[in-house]
Amino acid sequence: MSLTDQELKDLKADRTVDAIGEVCPHTLNMALDELKKAEPGEIVVEVTDHSIATKTIPAAVKMNKQADFLGTLKESGNYSIFLKKR
Structure with a gap:
């Protein structure tokens, strides 16, 4: 999603x-x-400037089924990675 x-x-x-x-x-x-x-059901957002995290975090939560990856928002050189706890 x-x-x-x-x-x-x-x-x-x-x-x-x-x-x-x-x-x-x-x-x-x-x-x-x-x-x-x-x-x-809680939304956890990680804000990072490390672009590799935009790949590793979604892959890890998908693999361990701990959360749903909702998307990544890039603003001002930072990435906000949105996760919804299962």
Whole structure:
């Protein structure tokens, strides 16, 4: 499931992870740690400047079925990765 940029902008994040300046695998671990704390249905958004995280995080949550990847929004050189806890 991938939402449009406007749909992502309209979502309210329940939890936000600031991963600016971090690199893989730390960006992935930060997202997974926050997902563990989230309740089912909550939206977790990781904000990062590490483009590789836009591939590793969606692949990991798909593989472990911990969350649904909703999409990535790129703004001002940063990426917001939207996840919905299952």
